[in-house]
Amino acid sequence: MKLKGKRLILMALVILSLGLSALAFAQDPTGAKTLEANPQAPVDYVWVLVCGFLVMFMQPGFAMVETGFCRAKNATNLMAKNLMDFVIGSLGFFIIGYTILKGADKFGLFGTGPFFLLGGQYDVGKYLDFFWQLVFCATAATIVSGAVAERLKFSAYLIYSAAISLFIYPIYGHWVWGGGWLSQLPFGMGHLDFAGSGVVHTIGGMVGLAGAIALGPRFGKFAKDGKPKAILGHSMTLAALGAFILWFGWFGFNPGSTFNAHHLRISVIAVNTNLAAAAGAFMALIIVFLKTKKWDVGMALNGVLAGLVAITAPCAWVEAWAAVVIGLVAGLVVVLGVYGLERLGVDDPVGAVSVHGFNGIWGLISVGLFADGTYGNYATTEPFARGLFYGGGAGQLIAQLIGAATAAIWAFVMGYILFKVMDAIFGIRVSPEEELKGLDIPEHGTPAYPDFYTMNK
Amino acid sequence: MKLKGKRLILMALVILSLGLSALAFAQDPTGAKTLEANPQAPVDYVWVLVCGFLVMFMQPGFAMVETGFCRAKNATNLMAKNLMDFVIGSLGFFIIGYTILKGADKFGLFGTGPFFLLGGQYDVGKYLDFFWQLVFCATAATIVSGAVAERLKFSAYLIYSAAISLFIYPIYGHWVWGGGWLSQLPFGMGHLDFAGSGVVHTIGGMVGLAGAIALGPRFGKFAKDGKPKAILGHSMTLAALGAFILWFGWFGFNPGSTFNAHHLRISVIAVNTNLAAAAGAFMALIIVFLKTKKWDVGMALNGVLAGLVAITAPCAWVEAWAAVVIGLVAGLVVVLGVYGLERLGVDDPVGAVSVHGFNGIWGLISVGLFADGTYGNYATTEPFARGLFYGGGAGQLIAQLIGAATAAIWAFVMGYILFKVMDAIFGIRVSPEEELKGLDIPEHGTPAYPDFYTMNK
Amino acid sequence: MKLKGKRLILMALVILSLGLSALAFAQDPTGAKTLEANPQAPVDYVWVLVCGFLVMFMQPGFAMVETGFCRAKNATNLMAKNLMDFVIGSLGFFIIGYTILKGADKFGLFGTGPFFLLGGQYDVGKYLDFFWQLVFCATAATIVSGAVAERLKFSAYLIYSAAISLFIYPIYGHWVWGGGWLSQLPFGMGHLDFAGSGVVHTIGGMVGLAGAIALGPRFGKFAKDGKPKAILGHSMTLAALGAFILWFGWFGFNPGSTFNAHHLRISVIAVNTNLAAAAGAFMALIIVFLKTKKWDVGMALNGVLAGLVAITAPCAWVEAWAAVVIGLVAGLVVVLGVYGLERLGVDDPVGAVSVHGFNGIWGLISVGLFADGTYGNYATTEPFARGLFYGGGAGQLIAQLIGAATAAIWAFVMGYILFKVMDAIFGIRVSPEEELKGLDIPEHGTPAYPDFYTMNK
Amino acid sequence: MKKIEAVIRVEKLEEVREALEKSGYPGIMITRIEGHGKQKGLIQQFRGREFKLELLPKIKMEIVAKDEDTEKIIDTIARTAKTGEVGDGKIFVYSVEDAIRVRTGEKGEKVI
Amino acid sequence: MKKIEAVIRVEKLEEVREALEKSGYPGIMITRIEGHGKQKGLIQQFRGREFKLELLPKIKMEIVAKDEDTEKIIDTIARTAKTGEVGDGKIFVYSVEDAIRVRTGEKGEKVI
Amino acid sequence: MKKIEAVIRVEKLEEVREALEKSGYPGIMITRIEGHGKQKGLIQQFRGREFKLELLPKIKMEIVAKDEDTEKIIDTIARTAKTGEVGDGKIFVYSVEDAIRVRTGEKGEKVI
Numbered sequence A, B, C: 001m002k003l004k005g006k007r008l009i010l011m012a013l014v015i016l017s018l019g020l021s022a023l024a025f026a027q028d029p030t031g032a033k034t035l036e037a038n039p040q041a042p043v044d045y046v047w048v049l050v051c052g053f054l055v056m057f058m059q060p061g062f063a064m065v066e067t068g069f070c071r072a073k074n075a076t077n078l079m080a081k082n083l084m085d086f087v088i089g090s091l092g093f094f095i096i097g098y099t100i101l102k103g104a105d106k107f108g109l110f111g112t113g114p115f116f117l118l119g120g121q122y123d124v125g126k127y128l129d130f131f132w133q134l135v136f137c138a139t140a141a142t143i144v145s146g147a148v149a150e151r152l153k154f155s156a157y158l159i160y161s162a163a164i165s166l167f168i169y170p171i172y173g174h175w176v177w178g179g180g181w182l183s184q185l186p187f188g189m190g191h192l193d194f195a196g197s198g199v200v201h202t203i204g205g206m207v208g209l210a211g212a213i214a215l216g217p218r219f220g221k222f223a224k225d226g227k228p229k230a231i232l233g234h235s236m237t238l239a240a241l242g243a244f245i246l247w248f249g250w251f252g253f254n255p256g257s258t259f260n261a262h263h264l265r266i267s268v269i270a271v272n273t274n275l276a277a278a279a280g281a282f283m284a285l286i287i288v289f290l291k292t293k294k295w296d297v298g299m300a301l302n303g304v305l306a307g308l309v310a311i312t313a314p315c316a317w318v319e320a321w322a323a324v325v326i327g328l329v330a331g332l333v334v335v336l337g338v339y340g341l342e343r344l345g346v347d348d349p350v351g352a353v354s355v356h357g358f359n360g361i362w363g364l365i366s367v368g369l370f371a372d373g374t375y376g377n378y379a380t381t382e383p384f385a386r387g388l389f390y391g392g393g394a395g396q397l398i399a400q401l402i403g404a405a406t407a408a409i410w411a412f413v414m415g416y417i418l419f420k421v422m423d424a425i426f427g428i429r430v431s432p433e434e435e436l437k438g439l440d441i442p443e444h445g446t447p448a449y450p451d452f453y454t455m456n457k
Numbered sequence D, E, F: 001m002k003k004i005e006a007v008i009r010v011e012k013l014e015e016v017r018e019a020l021e022k023s024g025y026p027g028i029m030i031t032r033i034e035g036h037g038k039q040k041g042l043i044q045q046f047r048g049r050e051f052k053l054e055l056l057p058k059i060k061m062e063i064v065a066k067d068e069d070t071e072k073i074i075d076t077i078a079r080t081a082k083t084g085e086v087g088d089g090k091i092f093v094y095s096v097e098d099a100i101r102v103r104t105g106e107k108g109e110k111v112i
């Protein structure tokens, strides 16, 4: 009994301090006061940081997938873009993006407060949150490079990178994760997006769609009769490496989004993440095999990513078999998306729109269907999210549909305006000669593989 | 004094709750009850998950080593195999493999219970264990792709992947880690295999040997007089990258196998893992240098992996100098293995059998020699494992030899039957023309490096 | 109140045990006593180990950057060097290096004690410290391979690797981190180098400079009139991958250097690390663009690393905006360094001297300027480090300058003697024919890319 | 029989081949070469340092044709490969003594 | 002196070279080319989309031989390179005016 | 017009090209080939197993020159490509029937 009592007190302490941990003792740059207030904080900090490192490591994952799926003559350019979106994203998010996302809410629309992490934000908890939000923002930013690959000017990409990290991402992020209007929808528990199927992937994917449309297809993508032609990537090994790195990094992305190691639910999230990825790859491989009688690795890699994107929103709220189902559907969505966009004349060199844009939407919707009432709003205490199939009614589903539509429209419209305005001012597409020669030498002076005999296709 | 008292109580609480943590409060999908029962659980969950992520990241390590050591014309195929064994492995292990491995023991032979993680398995602790076991199973599965590279049909590989994750691996795993008969041998502490030199590596390596024998050597591997010829891999950079990734991932594999961060012994395990890898590489480099006067990087990379495989079983039970000795012997074993198999006419394109099969056996045996009585059966409390050189007598060694022989025979026989049956039904080897052209285009339609001028050897 | 009281006791326990944790209960190979003494130890062990794994993973980062920036004909050789410096480094540091670094201080100059981790060092805490120090030592070792790339004999590199891990690194490390004279300078808090801008990077970079000078430039680097010529690397994708891996690994390097997860300051360190890297890349990209009107990715990648190296010393003592400034200056330093060394006729194929040597120095100095009094000497309790700009006077700056000069001189002189002595005895440079053909085949027998048509430049 | 050997720009390969396809040609060998002629070298850059690449990537096409078809093929190539800028390339013509079709062993002009 | 120029299948390179080795030949130059003749293009596929590769990888071998050896070498190549399927390739013969051995500076047929 | 076809060592490319640059030449095509002649194969090694590479990487240079320039160009190449060791390579000379400059459509010796 005595033991039990001590234990309850200990528990109480833990729970209490967790409750306070978010913003308690603000402006504690040293961290000593925060630790005193919450002696259990170290494991949370370790968890969040390590997961954040994994999310950052998704950057080379994207870089490798994109360059692997594009031609050797644009490989340097893709490295440049994937590097600089993270660089510009980091700086832009530091300057103001973070404030817009997580500052004091104004009208449910955006956050306000001091910029540059100044003004009372020099605090271990604040910095932890900033780090986490930053790597997520940068992930959204880097998605777009694939959709606009092999033809967008580098200078336009730098400006785009600034725009997405300064406001396109932070504003939508605020609506969902910063206390904005979507999080307060009067349906279900409000719009729910656990790790960002919508905030990160739909936003990235739909800005990418806008970019791909604004740019038009690459030279040679469509025959004169409009029939799509395949343009092969230059390295299946790098593409596969990239997909594996992303899969690995996603274990930071999803489980880390509890922002709290005391939610032991993290194990369920990890399992769901893995199973959805596997199911996505399996489905994509099988569908294309039925169509072409070939085991298409490129599409299977897209299937992995599709499964990962789709499970990102629901991962904390569903159980294993549902994760498999969500992944299987994701594999279907990505295949249909890739074929469908080609039919519409849109050229998305790496499948970014189908992977991130469409499956981000599917992921959001799936929360409204499969949420099974075992996890709350980043909380292990009631209320728990419950979808249509688990007796939760249509409320959550409606909230999800509203959020998904908002994400898609916001990102597409902002992206389209951005690219069109840039295009009107200075032209966003490289010249036809540069496109034919590849962007590496005209834009960067540096061919990616000068020691190898390469073909120019 | 008072302080001391509180401390003891705290300790007691911790130890108590750790004892219970494994299965206590089953069916706690939310994780709140588990946390209440064991407030120290978060650091264990974080440890196991992060280590599990690292183990998953070994997948691209294998992919890069194998593709680097094989020819460019089969690179897409190797990506496909290394991807799909993880995909099929994840799904197969989810469907039934996990139940066979960890379900309620029947006759010491296999586990039983509900499949698909259903039936009371929706529990944070269960899911954690599932995740950990899954990434290990997938590692065993992916080892084989190297031994059968450049000639096995992709469809046969899909079936093999299902077979190993559905029953070949789970059944043997049950014998050692699921409470089966090997763990209950009346010698020493029963058969001990800390992180799976046997369960994962001997199993994978010996199924690989069976596959390599069933398939026969690649065209051109042996001259008409039977003399082995070298077939160079296509990228030493990718091979080295892969070996480094594996080395990195092994820090999840071995230290994470405590399944418990409260075993501070994890630091010893990390040191041993690193030193054995270094010693293995050193030895392999030196031996081949003495023979050929060239610094053979390919063999040194194999030496790294050999050291890692060998230390996998004993890593928790030995001290640093012993790890170095175990690694040095592993370096010797892999070199002798590679030359020996070639002499026997077996073609193992990447050295998987010598690295994983033979050194898995050596690792198991070394436990019986070097275990020094400082760590128990996944426990920091007595009884501790003790080998021949540390006054433990021959008991543990006998248990190790029985386990090693069992692993080798089980895996080889099951593998051989599997490949031979498939061969009888639909033929497991691609046609000679496909082999000459490389598997990438006939099987997948996609060459790995279409922008580069490549040679076909 | 009652609650508060309990909490304070708990706190006291934590702090007490932390204080003891470093060496308390030495020779506890099992770890049970250490855990009993400090029930909070697991999270620290997990943190240090996971960060240590990330530091180890920097090895392939270096390997990929170096090989990407060098020619295909030396790619196997660079893999061999980057592998074997870690192998030899691990073994050498195990044999004696660790004792010199962390053994009982003698005259403030070096440590003494038993070698081979023997003699009472079989202890979980000791092994943890050994692991951490080992991966740092190996990082210093691997820096040099870039500066001496494409012309140093492999045998000379093996000897160099032994020398740096046996004594060059450990002795200087002892001065700063082992209680040696630099740590006891009577200025500021003594010389401060949080994660090793000096200990690791200046040492590595300046030994590299010595090697580059001793070897002379590569054939073709300078025209007959002395004008530097560009020698392109063979893979911008691998170089970028390597830089991303390093960026990722640095999140272990810097935050992990608290050696303690209870310093919640780790979040600040992570943010600073990221921002400095971004700022360094941004600055390097812009400067070269202003000069050549091309977006130079190679220099931007160097800029990333420059920012990371520079922030390594100050990361724990500064705030975010200062990290950005430090990174921007680092970007400038690396560009000036690269151009300056070329002007002086020094050939550093990958920019290792500018990245690690010069920015290591800048990083050390920046502590004396920007330290803002929020963190102590690996402690969250006073005294806190304070630089010139934060009212700390010139004391800390002087300590930093002394340390920086010492590091640069020690490393350069020892390195120069080492390479010159080896050169006198057996010649450290490959023959001109071997250099022209590339080192891969003459030294290792193995071309890196035998399936590809490569050019020999 | 003549062999027509044309050096053209890399970017023109597809266009020229399609033009030949339309106007008809017996067969082709395409080789990736590096060339140097009147065209100035290409400036490249690596880690801040510029340098001139003297040898530029070019495509060499070789077609063995019947004497009577030679003119037309040369015309087609010359027309489609032209940009008017330095570096467009050259076409050389050689005489061929004999030709054999491996598949059948036949010899002479008929195998073209 | 004649130059024998043979276009063969990539997979046949090793076999043909070994046959030549046995029957004797003076020296050889091997180039990796892409070819187009009667053989249909190869279907490849990328992310679900099929496409036809018009240019197929081929091997070009060039041997400069004494007039009297030409016949035998052509025979050897034609025999071993043959599969009977479309795409086996062709052999062309040209006359060579002179030959120089760089190592010695010697000229004429004797350097072959 | 003559075509000069020289097979040289890979390491000699830069030196030969610079010598030609100095003494003057009209244009050049450089192809990366594999060759086999008197020179012994190269021993390589992979994972402990040695093997002989029969085909060695070589450089083929082709220059179409006016008849009167042929001698000098051959001399320049032969001189700078020489090491005196087996494997230095050979130079072959062929006659060229016609030449066309794509940029202008001009024909004959003047386009060289």
Ligand SMILES: Nc1ncnc2c1ncn2[C@@H]1O[C@H](COP(=O)(O)OP(=O)(O)O)[C@@H](O)[C@H]1O
Pocket (backbone or CB within 6 Å): D007, D034, D035, D036, D037, D038, D039, D056, D058, D085, D086, D087, D088, D089, D090, F026, F027, F028, F029, F030, F062, F063, F064, F065, F101, F102, F103, F112
């Ligand atoms: N006399 C020649 N011999 C061999 N190759 C030549 C000759 N002249 C031109 N070439 C090839 O043609 C290419 C284009 O020639 P160039 O002189 O640059 O253009 P243009 O034909 O417009 O004068 C060169 O890169 C070279 O490979």
Ligand SMILES: Nc1ncnc2c1ncn2[C@@H]1O[C@H](COP(=O)(O)OP(=O)(O)O)[C@@H](O)[C@H]1O
Pocket (backbone or CB within 6 Å): D026, D027, D028, D029, D030, D062, D063, D064, D065, D101, D102, D103, D112, E007, E034, E035, E036, E037, E038, E039, E056, E058, E085, E086, E087, E088, E089, E090
């Ligand atoms: N007239 C030609 N000129 C140049 N190359 C040719 C010619 N005819 C055939 N070739 C080469 O030979 C290869 C094989 O020829 P193809 O017509 O496909 O086979 P077949 O010899 O069986 O008719 C082609 O890919 C092409 O490179």
Ligand SMILES: Nc1ncnc2c1ncn2[C@@H]1O[C@H](COP(=O)(O)OP(=O)(O)O)[C@@H](O)[C@H]1O
Pocket (backbone or CB within 6 Å): E026, E027, E028, E029, E030, E062, E063, E064, E065, E101, E102, E103, E112, F007, F034, F035, F036, F037, F038, F039, F056, F058, F085, F086, F087, F088, F089, F090
């Ligand atoms: N008769 C030949 N026909 C075609 N190529 C040849 C001939 N003789 C030599 N070569 C080429 O020249 C290269 C060098 O020739 P080799 O006989 O090794 O040297 P050397 O000229 O010193 O006798 C060979 O690799 C081959 O490519």
